[in-house]
Amino acid sequence: MTLRFSEFCVDAADPEALAAWWSAALGWPADVEDDMHVVRPPDVGAPLWTFIAVPEAKTVKNRVHFDFVPDDQQAEVDRLIALGARHVDVGQGEQSWVVLADPEGNEFCVLAAR
Known part of the structure; x- marks a missing residue:
């Protein structure tokens, strides 16, 4: 199969x-x-x-999420926030990635450039 x-x-x-x-x-x-x-x-x-x-509305943290790798992390985070994303805390602490949520609250990560 x-x-x-x-x-x-x-x-x-x-x-x-x-x-x-x-x-x-x-x-x-x-x-x-x-x-x-x-x-x-x-x-x-x-x-x-x-x-x-x-x-129904989203009520809990996603069980699956996307990780994106930009050329410039801060520029991409700024662009996504300008589009309507927001920072969220899912218990990640201080990390090299930034956790954001789309306008309906679905979390995703913007990783540091590789």
Whole structure:
């Protein structure tokens, strides 16, 4: 049996707005596919990011999150905050990475440049 990673699904109170936010954050196009809001990576065959409407709000820390490696960590953190991200404390303490949350509270990390 072979599995292929085709989509990463994100629950959202406002899937259209959250897909638009991630589209701006990542610089990837957003569109609607099968009545779902999708952010499409530029790499052919890479998993789609699909945003799905749910009635409940996020209440606890994510069990899975993304780590991003920018060329300039502080510049990227500043850009993401200007787009609407916010700093969050998930118990990380003093680290080389910065934990942020998107407008609906989904945590992600911006690592130091490698």
